[in-house]
Amino acid sequence: MSKIEDKIYNYYEKSLGRKPDKKGLSHFLTKYENGESLEVIRNEIEHSEEAQILKMKEFEKKPLDLFSTKPKEDIQKIFQDNAPWYHWMSINGIEISDTRTSKAYQMWISQNIPKDLTNKTILDIGCADGFYSFLCESRNAKKIVAMDLESFDLSKNKTIPPKQNPNNFKILKNIINSKVEYKKLDIYDVQKLNQKFDYVLMYGIYYHLYDFVSALQKISDMAIDSVFLSGHILDTHDPTMYYYKMQSKSDIKKGFSSVVASANCLITIAKEICKFKTAECVDIITTDYGSIYPHTHGSTKGKIGLFKFSK
Numbered sequence: 385m386s387k388i389e390d391k392i393y394n395y396y397e398k399s400l401g402r403k404p405d406k407k408g409l410s411h412f413l414t415k416y417e418n419g420e421s422l423e424v425i426r427n428e429i430e431h432s433e434e435a436q437i438l439k440m441k442e443f444e445k446k447p448l449d450l451f452s453t454k455p456k457e458d459i460q461k462i463f464q465d466n467a468p469w470y471h472w473m474s475i476n477g478i479e480i481s482d483t484r485t486s487k488a489y490q491m492w493i494s495q496n497i498p499k500d501l502t503n504k505t506i507l508d509i510g511c512a513d514g515f516y517s518f519l520c521e522s523r524n525a526k527k528i529v530a531m532d533l534e535s536f537d538l539s540k541n542k543t544i545p546p547k548q549n550p551n552n553f554k555i556l557k558n559i560i561n562s563k564v565e566y567k568k569l570d571i572y573d574v575q576k577l578n579q580k581f582d583y584v585l586m587y588g589i590y591y592h593l594y595d596f597v598s599a600l601q602k603i604s605d606m607a608i609d610s611v612f613l614s615g616h617i618l619d620t621h622d623p624t625m626y627y628y629k630m631q632s633k634s635d636i637k638k639g640f641s642s643v644v645a646s647a648n649c650l651i652t653i654a655k656e657i658c659k660f661k662t663a664e665c666v667d668i669i670t671t672d673y674g675s676i677y678p679h680t681h682g683s684t685k686g687k688i689g690l691f692k693f694s695k
C-alpha cells in the first residue's frame with residue numbers, strides 16, 4: 385500500500401469506522417493525483433454525508449439484513465444481473481454495492497419509522513427497490529402496500545439498455561419471500577387504493593411532483609397516524625417554494641426535480657392546508673447532489689430534510 389493510500393485508510397477508519405471501498409479509494413487517489421492536498425481530502429471524508437449520519441445519536445447502528453432460503457451464489461448472481469439498483473440491500477449478509485443511495489443514508493431515513501410496527505399498516509409511495517417496505521416488514525407490520533409509477537430508470541444514466549421494469553422490487557420480493565403488496569400507481573391516483581394506513585412513507589418523492597399540495601391532501605385523507613417524508617430542501621428559514629422550468633429532456637432524464645421547498649414551507653403546507661395536527665422537521669443533512677441546481681447557487685452540495693406530519 386502506498387503512503388497516500390495508507391493516509392486515506394486512516395481518514396476512513398477515523399471518521400467512518402471502516403475501510404475505504406474501491407470506488408471511494410479511487411475517487412480520493414485521483415483527487416490527490418490531480419493536485420488536491422491531503423488536508424482537503426481528510427476534510428471531505430470528515431464532513432461527508434456518511435460521517436454526519438454516523439455522528440447522530442438517533443442513528444440506527446444495526447443495518448437491516450434480510451433473510452432468504454436461496455443459496456449465496458444465486459443471490460450474488462441476481463444482484464449482478466439486475467444492476468443498477470436504487471437501494472442498498474443486504475440479504476443473508478450479502479450486500480449490493482454501487483447503489484443510488486447508501487446504507488448510511490437509508491438508515492438515517494429509517495430513524496423516524498417506529499421500531500415496532502405490530503398491527504400497523506403501511507403505504508410506501510415511490511418505493512423504488514423497496515428497502516423501506518422490507519424494513520417495515522422486518523419490524524412486524526401487519527400489512528404493507530408499496531407503490532411506484534416506475535418513472536425513474538437508473539439505467540437511463542448509464543450505457544446499458546433500459547430495463548422493462550426499472551424497479552427491482554419484484555425481484556427482491558421473490559428472493560426474500562416477502563408478503564408486501566406491490567402496485568404500479570401514480571400518487572395522484574392513490575385514492576384508488578380505497579384504504580387507510582397507519583403510516584405513509586413519502587421518501588424522495590415530493591420534489592418530483594408538479595402538484596405536491598394536492599398529492600399531500602389526498603395522502604392526509606388516508607393517513608391514520610403519520611406521514612414520514614424526506615427530500616431536497618431549500619437552505620432558508622423563509623417558507624419558500626422553488627418551481628423549476630424543465631429546460632430539456634436531459635433534465636427529466638437526470639431525475640431533475642420540478643419543485644424544491646424550504647422546511648418551513650413543507651411544514652406550513654402540512655399544517656395549514658393538509659390539516660395535519662403536528663408537522664416537524666426531524667433532521668437535516670448536507671449532501672452532494674452530484675449536479676449543480678439553480679437553488680444551490682453554483683455548488684453541488686445541498687440539504688435533505690426528514691419530516692414527520694401527524695394527525
Ligand SMILES: C[S@@+](CC[C@H](N)C(=O)[O-])C[C@H]1O[C@@H](n2cnc3c(N)ncnc32)[C@H](O)[C@@H]1O
Pocket residue numbers: 485509510511512531532533534535536569570571572586587588589592
Ligand atoms: C428519488 S426516488 C425515491 C425512492 C425511495 N422512496 C427512496 O427514498 O429511496 C423517487 C421514486 O418515486 C417514483 N415516482 C415518481 N413520481 C411518482 C408518482 N407520480 N407516483 C408514484 N411514484 C412516483 C419514481 O419512479 C421513483 O421510484
